[in-house]
Amino acid sequence: MNVVLQVQIVVKPENLERFMPMLRDNALAARKEPGCRQFEVLLDPEDATKIMLFEVYEDDKAFEAHQAGAAFRKYLAEAVPLVASRTRHFWKKAL
16 A cells, blocks of 8 residues: 655755755655655745645555665765654555
């Protein structure tokens, strides 16, 4: 069963310029992972500090591999400290 993850991020305004290249690197690396089905980065059109990630992985194993990967570990260590908030929400397919 697919793992669907929505991540709501608010970046500290003073960190936005540094954060975005790190997010891009993480997204591009994730999209190349064999178990990643979709990885979208969405921006609030009225506030560039508000970002949503929409991620779909083939299964739990693929999601775990993503989290164990070098790109994600680097993103956690370097990019996440630049955010004001980060909320993750998992979804499951209903129909």
